[in-house]
Amino acid sequence: xxxxxxxxxxxxxxxxxxxxxxxxxxxxxxxxxxxxxxxxxxxxxxxxxxxxxxxxxxxxxxxxxxxxxxxxxxxxxxxxxxxxxxxxxxxxxxxxxxxxxxxxxx
Amino acid sequence: xxxxxxxxxxxxxxxxxxxxxxxxxxxxxxxxxxxxxxxxxxxxxxxxxxxxxxxxxxxxxxxxxxxxxxxxxxxxxxxxxxxxxxxxxxxxxxxxxxxxxxxxxxxxxxxxxxxxxxxxxxxxxxxxxxxxxxxxxxxxxxxxxxxxxxxxxxxxxxxxxx
Numbered sequence: 731x732x733x734x735x736x737x738x739x740x741x742x743x744x745x746x747x748x749x750x751x752x753x754x755x756x757x758x759x760x761x762x763x764x765x766x767x768x769x770x771x772x773x774x775x776x777x778x779x780x781x782x783x784x785x786x787x788x789x790x791x792x793x794x795x796x797x798x799x800x801x802x803x804x805x806x807x808x809x810x811x812x813x814x815x816x817x818x819x820x821x822x823x824x825x826x827x828x829x830x831x832x833x834x835x836x
Numbered sequence: 837x838x839x840x841x842x843x844x845x846x847x848x849x850x851x852x853x854x855x856x857x858x859x860x861x862x863x864x865x866x867x868x869x870x871x872x873x874x875x876x877x878x879x880x881x882x883x884x885x886x887x888x889x890x891x892x893x894x895x896x897x898x899x900x901x902x903x904x905x906x907x908x909x910x911x912x913x914x915x916x917x918x919x920x921x922x923x924x925x926x927x928x929x930x931x932x933x934x935x936x937x938x939x940x941x942x943x944x945x946x947x948x949x950x951x952x953x954x955x956x957x958x959x960x961x962x963x964x965x966x967x968x969x970x971x972x973x974x975x976x977x978x979x980x981x982x983x984x985x986x987x988x989x990x991x992x993x994x995x996x997x998x
Contacts, residue, residue: 738837
């Protein structure tokens, strides 16, 4: 295997880690439910980039693409259901602020 | 390689703007931009079919989903916006510095992962992989889609008035 292709892995990994940190920070710090979903989307993007990069480096781009397509389908379904849940919460509580959602508090 | 680095930097900048911008609508647009930049990277990394999916589904459909959701919520009042801005600044100012520090530390480390590369794949077409090697994945996708459809139907079901 050529070093050129393997050389792609480290810079891409660095940016994948940083993209994951941005998404994770958004999910953990925000108090808005829609923004939390946007953070989750950024985490999905990081995983997509990881799969594509590994597929390119290992010369298994076709397999990586099949996995990415599966991931995109899962991503869409998760987002659709999550948006439905967020709208339900919003209509019940009149707010998207996580601090005002106390219905599930034990 | 330098082109890839430039695209990666713009991807990170777009994602940072998505998280840091105050307006939710701008956030959704930033997410679409991040997705579009990721599509360019995917095309450069020989994943054209997945890139088309990413562009049509993630850039298009999910952005529409987010923008419709945002339009269904009511906007904040001026007083709420000012309070919200102050609070957000206190919580998010740390993120750019964290990223810069992380980037510097990781680029200094220059880890070379010990990878045993597998033999190159026999099937070169993503379509053939999906339909012949990964048939169970397709079944799983159908089940996940049906789960999503039923989930949304249940969530938006009209309540029967007694």
